Amino acid sequence: MLAVRRLVQMGAVLLVPLAAGPLSAQQMTFFANITNSQEVPPTHPTTVAGAPRISFGTATFVLNAAHTQLSFNATVFGLDFTHSQSADPNDDLLNAHIHSGPNGPGSGLNNPVAWGFHGSPFNDLFLDNANTVPSGLTDDCTAFATGVGGTCSGVWNLLEGNNTTLQAQLPNILAGNAYINFHTVQFAGGEIRGYLTAVPEPSAYALVGTGLVGLAALRMRRRRA
Incomplete structure (x- = not known):
């Protein structure tokens, strides 16, 4: 039991950096x-008449292996x-961007x-x-055929940016200091945003699992010897 417990603890230690992002x-x-x-x-979005309204979304980002495209x-x-x-004009979408800089979630500051x-x-x-x-x-955006909202998709290439580049912003993105932001008539500074959070790759977990199996086998051999 002690050996198994140590292996589990080792696995937890190995998974910590993976949860923060792959190599x-x-x-x-x-x-x-x-x-x-x-x-x-x-x-706290409202209509022009003052009634509450709802806005939200989700996004997935993929940074290629060469780290030249997002x-x-x-x-x-x-x-x-x-x-x-x-x-209602309050919900009209004006602009949408990715913001990036030194300020992360909870800082109380914008990028x-x-x-x-x-x-x-x-x-x-x-x-x-x-x-x-x-x-x-x-x-890069397309409105829903019915209902209120839409989808957006694009590719941020290495040399593109607003007075910056993807290359220059990679450290901030990898540090969790980048967010996608949608600006409206009611909230020109941004109505909804979401920080880019790294998702561990399944292959990384498989690698850890393989390593733990190898450690267990090695321990068993030593006990038999």
Whole structure:
């Protein structure tokens, strides 16, 4: 029992750095739960008439193994992507960005816009890492066919950014100091946001499991010897 307990403890120690993020040579996945409460200060959306309204979303990000591209897919509910999905103007979506800087969750501080994908600034120019000619795309978002909200997807390439680059912001992203932010008529500074949180890769857990099995086998051999 003592040997098993030690193996479990070793596994827990090994999993701590994995939970914080895989090795830099690996692809990394991030998840963002997009809410009003993460804004600074938190927002409490209402209609023009003062009635409460709801807005929220989720997003998934993938940083490729070379750490040269950050792709994302987001789904947002309760924000008017066309300014005609609802009759109320307060929920009209104006801009959407990824903000990144030195300030993390709980700091009570905001970070500047690092990369815009809807409205202004728009920085998803589809530049490759050789900084070639942009494609001319001007929006990464699509409104729902019915209801209020929409989806957004794009790729932040290494040299793109709003007075910065993905390359320059990688340390902040990996430190958990980046968030996706949606700005509306009622809350021009941001109505809903979600911090990018690293998701451990299944392969990393499998690696730890394999290592624990190997340690257990080695311990058994030593006991028999």
